[in-house]
Amino acid sequence: MHALPTQPGIRVNLAELIEMRHRVREVQLFSTPARRSPLIGLHHSKLRGRGVDFDQVRVYQAGDDVRTIDWRVTARTQEPHTKLFHEERERPTYILVEQSPRLFFGSGLMFKSVLAAQAASLIGWAALEHNDRIGGLVFGNHAQHEIKPRRSKQSLLQLLNRLALANQALSRDAQSLADSFTLALRRAREVLRPGSLVIVLCDERTLDDSSEQQLQLLARHTDLLLLPLSDPLDHALPAAGLLRFAERGAQLELDTHNPELRQAYRAQGQARADRWQRLAQKLGVPLLPLSTQAELIEQLRDQLNAQRPRKQP
The missing domain is CATH 3.40.50 (Rossmann fold)
Incomplete structure (x- = not known):
């Protein structure tokens, strides 16, 4: 390019x-x-579907899950063996x-x-x-x-x-x-x-x-x-007097010296940020606003x- x-x-x-x-x-x-990162949970969290890989077979030990016994190796060696898995990286x-x-x-x-x-x-x-x-x-x-x-x-x-x-x-x-x-x-x-x-x-x-x-x-x-x-201007208007905006024929004037206008604008910006915060908490996912x-x-x-x-x- x-x-x-x-x-x-x-x-x-x-x-x-x-x-x-x-x-x-x-x-x-x-x-x-x-070193463990705070985001490691995104790579080792709840498994959804296929999320583990076969690692190796070893001799069965007390406490191993009987569902992981490798019956072919057990039959061949005449000694119980179990499969080991690790989480998919x-x-x-x-x-x-x-x-x-x-x-x-x-x-x-x-x-x-x-x-x-x-x-x-x-x-x-x-x-x-x-x-x-x-x-x-x-x-x-x-x-x-x-x-x-x-x-x-x-x-x-x-x-x-x-x-x-x-x-x-x-x-x-x-x-x-x-x-x-x-x-x-x-x-x-x-x-x-x-x-x-x-x-x-x-x-x-x-x-x-x-x-x-x-x-x-x-x-x-x-x-x-x-x-x-x-952007900072998404959350607060400067006290810059009368501002004029134009877009595709439409025009808008804002008196930024009006404290009620600036307060309403700040409230809208804070409401957007709060909505993202509530969503992240509801879903249990990291939120990193930039x-x-x-x-x-x-x-x-x-x-x-x-x-x-x-x-x-």
Whole structure:
């Protein structure tokens, strides 16, 4: 693909997303033999369907489950033997990442669309290093670009290429489709096998009744990690006087010196954040909200440290 001229914080290209692989070690997203991450529960949680692999056969010991006795080896050796299993380590990791006009905005360090692309890339490289199969779906207004999960760098590069293309195609003149998130979640439910890990990167404002229902259905058979994206201006208006907005012929004026208006606006932003929090608690899944006002690695490190269980004295 041909990269557009560099526009830091506004657009990304494939080379920048590939470079994110060098930052994987800066934040512990998945577990290592020497260190457990707060997200290890996503890889060793409740098993849904086929989630264990055969390991070895050994001599039966008191306390072993009689259902795991290997009768062929027992008959051949004339001594009871049992099968040992270990939990399946490799699993599909499916990254659902939004690139729609509603993300083509930012008042902080970057646009929300750039933040989503960076986070998807970082998680993808971390999952590949963790030996997971990587795939995903880039969704926006008029198309869904899907890459089936495979344990290969090529699969991740295909996803990142689609992500960069979608990011560079964004414009402020396009209109966001209300149901694009719901359609993407529905597609994920159709293609993913039980036990998959689904990473959801979307605008905080996309959550509605329909998409919330799809997330609840998806959570029945997969593990979810929710990363809603926001900008400081999504939550609070500055006291900047009279502001005029225009879009496709429609105009709107807001007097931001009006304290009641600013309070109502803050309440709406807080209500959106609270809805994500209630959903995450209901589904029992991690919630890592991201904002354009801070650097990605810094945010993830702070979020994961907050979720890491504290040692008891």
